[in-house]
Amino acid sequence: xxxxxxDLKHLKELGAGNGGTVSQVMxxxxxxxxxxxxIHIDANPSVRKQILRELQILHDCNSKYxxxxxxxxxxxxxxxxxxxxxxxxxxxxxxxxxxxVPLEIVGKITLAVLEGLNYLYENHRIIHRDVKPSNILVxxxxxxxxxxxxxxxxxxxxIADTFVGTSNYMSPERIQGASYSxxxxxxxxxxxxxxxxxxxxxxxxxxxxxxxxxxxxxxxNEPAPRLPTGEFxxxxxxxxxxxxxxxxxxxxxxxxLLVRIFGEIFFYGTFLN
Ligand SMILES: O=C(NOCCO)c1oc2ccncc2c1Nc1ccc(C2CC2)cc1F
Ligand SMILES: [Mg+2]
Numbered sequence: 001x002x003x004x005x006x007d008l009k010h011l012k013e014l015g016a017g018n019g020g021t022v023s024q025v026m027x028x029x030x031x032x033x034x035x036x037x038x039i040h041i042d043a044n045p046s047v048r049k050q051i052l053r054e055l056q057i058l059h060d061c062n063s064k065y066x067x068x069x070x071x072x073x074x075x076x077x078x079x080x081x082x083x084x085x086x087x088x089x090x091x092x093x094x095x096x097x098x099x100x101v102p103l104e105i106v107g108k109i110t111l112a113v114l115e116g117l118n119y120l121y122e123n124h125r126i127i128h129r130d131v132k133p134s135n136i137l138v139x140x141x142x143x144x145x146x147x148x149x150x151x152x153x154x155x156x157x158x159i160a161d162t163f164v165g166t167s168n169y170m171s172p173e174r175i176q177g178a179s180y181s182x183x184x185x186x187x188x189x190x191x192x193x194x195x196x197x198x199x200x201x202x203x204x205x206x207x208x209x210x211x212x213x214x215x216x217x218x219x220x221n222e223p224a225p226r227l228p229t230g231e232f233x234x235x236x237x238x239x240x241x242x243x244x245x246x247x248x249x250x251x252x253x254x255x256x257l258l259v260r261i262f263g264e265i266f267f268y269g270t271f272l273n
Contacts, residue, residue, distance in 0.1 A: 003071035019163040033085040054152035065116030067147040086137035100199030107272040112144035117254040131188035173248045183251045190243025236271040
């Protein structure tokens with residue numbers, strides 16, 4: 001299925017984020033609903049060709065926790081990426097509309113995200129680099145899948161060159177210039193789970209407004225955020241604390257967290273059930 005622009009019928013705009021625009025499209029011949037993401041890259045043709053080549057890896061990223069990929073193509077200076085249409089949408093829009101996510105759903109999200117991250121790393125050595133509620137998608141079959149992960153190194157560079165990438169979910173070591181590791185993704189998972197369970201971004205604790213710089217300094221210099229005491233089960237609080245260990249070498253990897261969850265009684269009768 002080699003995708004081209006003329007094979008697709010534009011249906012509606014779904015959203016626009018930092019540097020990307022997503023719309024719902026129909027693949028005309030197969031009648032398949034898709035989400036098409038357009039990223040504008042002002043890079044020379046050889047860089048754009050390399051990005052397209054690297055994105056082909058997505059055809060081998062097959063997991064029920066990863067949004068399916070249909071293909072990518074260039075149209076003038078833009079990269080178009082076509083993927084599975086997730087009809088319920090992204091978790092940031094869901095919690096902003098419906099309020100804090102019930103804990104049994106947070107448990108389901110936790111397992112899906114850890115399994116997805118673990119699949120990407122163990123099978124393709126891919127680190128997500130951008131775990132956050134807007135990159136976790138839900139469909140009406142109740143499936144939870146991750147997207148927008150760093151599969152193309154060249155696209156990572158091009159996005160970094162073109163857009164301001166200081167993410168609120170960035171780990172302390174990453175803010176201080178250390179290189180990404182899978183454990184940096186686990187920090188972002190911790191912040192994401194807190195945000196979903198609390199129904200608000202967890203920094204700063206008192207909810208006051210911080211500038212971007214103040215936020216980054218806070219993440220590096222202050223203790224990790226904590227769930228409000230007594231409002232959540234201890235096992236969820238412990239799990240989030242594990243994800244938010246500030247020293248990256250002491251923070252668990254997705255694989256270690258999954259082994260701990262499935263290896264212990266911990267899993268049953270907890271927020272993960
Ligand atoms: O969208 C991205 N960032 O969002 C900010 C710009 O709007 C993004 O950043 C990358 C960096 C490196 N390689 C890829 C991507 C990628 N996109 C992407 C990755 C995987 C998939 C999988 C099919 C589900 C879909 C995607 F759209
Ligand atoms: Mg995104």
